Amino acid sequence: MISWELVFTIIPGIILFLYGIEQFSKEVQLYAGEYFRGFIQRLTSTPVRGTLVGTLVTSVIQSSMATTVITVGLVNRGIISFVASLGIIFGANLGTTLTSQLIALNLTSFAPFFILAGFVISIAGGKYKVIGRPVFYFGLVFFSLSLISGVMTPYQNDPQLTGFVTAMDNIFIQILFGMIITIIFQSSSVTTGLVVVMAQNGLITPSMAIPVLMGANLGTPSTTLFVAYKMNTSAKRAAIAHFLFNFLGVLMFLPFLGPFTSIIESLGGNPGQQVANAHLIFNLICCVVFLLAIKPFEKLVIRLVPGREDDIVFQTRYLKRPLPEKTEDSFKALELETVHLFEQSEKLLFEIEPLLEDPKKYSSIVNQLKEYANYLDDEISDASLELSDRNLEPNEVAYLAGLDRISKLGEILAFQTWELVEIIHQIQEKNILLAPKSKEAIINSLVPCKMNLRSLVESFPVIPESVNESMRERDNILRDIITLQYRQYLKRFISRKSSAGSAFSRALFQLEGMSATIREIRKSTKILDENRSGR
Incomplete structure (x- = not known):
C-alpha cells in the first residue's frame, strides 16, 4: 500500500510550491512597481520584441498565468494594443521553461541556500533589503520540490504507483491529466515541476511526460479566459489568442509526437533533463511558427471574437518624444x-x-x-x-x-x-x-x-x-x-x-x-x- 506519508508530503509540498510561486511573483511585481508596466509598454512595438518581453518577464516572476493576466489587464486598460499583446503571450509560454530547466539542473539542492540568503538579507536591512523576500520565496519554490522528490524516491518500484502511472498509457489521457492538474492548481509550473521530478525519480518516462506537459499548456489559459469575460473586445481577443496559441500548438505537434520524443531522447541527458528540454523546444518551436504566421493568426482571432474596433490604446497620436527641435x-x-x-x-x-x-x-x-x-x-x-x-x-x-x-x-x-x-x-x-x-x-x-x-x-x-x-x-x-x-x-x-x-x-x-x-x-x-x- 502507498503510505499516507506520500500523500501528506506531496500535497503540502504542492501547496508550498504554489505559495512560493505566488509570493515570489507578488514580490517581484511590487519591487518593480510601475516600471514593470512601463517596461512592457515601451518594448512591445514589434511582435519579436514583445515575445522577448514576455519571455523575460515570465522567467523573472515564474508564472505565465501572471504574465498573461497582467497583459490582458493592460490591453483592457488601453496601455497596450491587442496586436502588441500577442508577442507577450507567445513569450510567456517560453518563459515558463526556465523553471523546468532549473529543476532539471538540480537547483533544488541549492534551495536551502536561497532561503537562508533571503532571510539574512531581509533582516540585515540596508538598500538590498527589498530583494531579500524575492530570494527567500525563490528558494522556497525549489525547496518544496526537493521535499516531493525526497518522498517519491522510495516508491520508484511500488506496484500501486507504477500501476497508476501505467494506466495513463493513452496520449489523450496524459494530455487531459496535465490539463486538469494545471486548472486545479492554476499553475503550469506545478505540473511541469512535478513531471520533471517524477522523471528524475524514474516514475515516468519522457514519452509519457511530454503529453502531460502539452496538457499543462492547454490548462494555462483557463484563468485568462475567466478574467477577460467582462473586459472589452481587445482584452477578450488577447485571452482567446492565448488559448488558441496553446491549443493549436498542441494540435501541431500531435502528429509528430513519436519522432519528436525520439529526437529529445537522442539529445541525451537524464530523463529529467530530457523532459525539460522537450518543454523548452516545444514552446520555442510554437513561438517561431506563430511569429511567422502572426498576421493570419491575428485575423483569425478578430474573426472569432467580433466586436467594436475602436478600443483605445493610451498613446498620443501627434505628440512624440522627444518633441521636434523646431x-x-x-x-x-x-x-x-x-x-x-x-x-x-x-x-x-x-x-x-x-x-x-x-x-x-x-x-x-x-x-x-x-x-x-x-x-x-x-x-x-x-x-x-x-x-x-x-x-x-x-x-x-x-x-x-x-x-x-x-x-x-x-x-x-x-x-x-x-x-x-x-x-x-x-x-x-x-x-x-x-x-x-x-x-x-x-x-x-x-x-x-x-x-x-x-x-x-x-x-x-x-x-x-x-x-x-x-x-x-x-x-x-x-x-x-x-x-x-x-x-x-x-x-x-x-x-x-x-x-x-x-x-x-x-x-x-x-x-x-x-x-x-x-x-x-x-x-x-x-x-x-x-x-x-x-x-
Whole structure:
C-alpha cells in the first residue's frame, strides 16, 4: 500500500510550491512597481520584441498565468494594443521553461541556500533589503520540490504507483491529466515541476511526460479566459489568442509526437533533463511558427471574437518624444493633439443616442474615453511645460499658456459628456422609463452641441468669423431649447407624469454645462488667435 506519508508530503509540498510561486511573483511585481508596466509598454512595438518581453518577464516572476493576466489587464486598460499583446503571450509560454530547466539542473539542492540568503538579507536591512523576500520565496519554490522528490524516491518500484502511472498509457489521457492538474492548481509550473521530478525519480518516462506537459499548456489559459469575460473586445481577443496559441500548438505537434520524443531522447541527458528540454523546444518551436504566421493568426482571432474596433490604446497620436527641435513643429503637434482631445468628447456624445434607445448599448469604452481624455490632457500639459523651457518670445509663451488652458477645458468637456452618459445609464439601470418627450428633448439638445463641437474639431486652432457666428447662433438655440424643456419638465413633474424624477433635470443641467464649456473654448480660441498672429 502507498503510505499516507506520500500523500501528506506531496500535497503540502504542492501547496508550498504554489505559495512560493505566488509570493515570489507578488514580490517581484511590487519591487518593480510601475516600471514593470512601463517596461512592457515601451518594448512591445514589434511582435519579436514583445515575445522577448514576455519571455523575460515570465522567467523573472515564474508564472505565465501572471504574465498573461497582467497583459490582458493592460490591453483592457488601453496601455497596450491587442496586436502588441500577442508577442507577450507567445513569450510567456517560453518563459515558463526556465523553471523546468532549473529543476532539471538540480537547483533544488541549492534551495536551502536561497532561503537562508533571503532571510539574512531581509533582516540585515540596508538598500538590498527589498530583494531579500524575492530570494527567500525563490528558494522556497525549489525547496518544496526537493521535499516531493525526497518522498517519491522510495516508491520508484511500488506496484500501486507504477500501476497508476501505467494506466495513463493513452496520449489523450496524459494530455487531459496535465490539463486538469494545471486548472486545479492554476499553475503550469506545478505540473511541469512535478513531471520533471517524477522523471528524475524514474516514475515516468519522457514519452509519457511530454503529453502531460502539452496538457499543462492547454490548462494555462483557463484563468485568462475567466478574467477577460467582462473586459472589452481587445482584452477578450488577447485571452482567446492565448488559448488558441496553446491549443493549436498542441494540435501541431500531435502528429509528430513519436519522432519528436525520439529526437529529445537522442539529445541525451537524464530523463529529467530530457523532459525539460522537450518543454523548452516545444514552446520555442510554437513561438517561431506563430511569429511567422502572426498576421493570419491575428485575423483569425478578430474573426472569432467580433466586436467594436475602436478600443483605445493610451498613446498620443501627434505628440512624440522627444518633441521636434523646431518650436513651430512642436506647436503644431500640440494643436493637433488638442483636436484629438476634442474628438474624445465627440465620441462620447455619439454613445448617448443608442443608449437612450437600448440600455444594452452601454459600453465599457465610455469610461475609457473619459480616462483617455484625461491622459491626453496630461500629455499636452507635460509637453507644454517641456516646451516652456525653451527660449520663447513673450507672445509664444502666451500662446502656449492659451493652448494649455484650452486642453484643460477639453478635458473638462470630456468629463461633463461622460457624466451625461452616466446619468442616462443610471436611469436605464434603475428601470426608469424616460418619457418619449424627454428622450426627444435630450436628442434635440444634443444636435447644437454636436454641431458646435464638430466646428471646433474642423476649425481649431483658427475659427473663421462665419463659423464663430454660427456657433453663437447654435448656443442661443440650445439655450432656448433647454429653457423650454425645463418648463415642460416642471409641468410633467408637478402633474406626476415624469417617471425620471430629478434625473432628467440633471441631464439638462449637464447639457447646459457642456454648451458653456464649448463656448468658453470658442472664446479662448479667439484670444489664442490673437497671440498666434504675433508669433
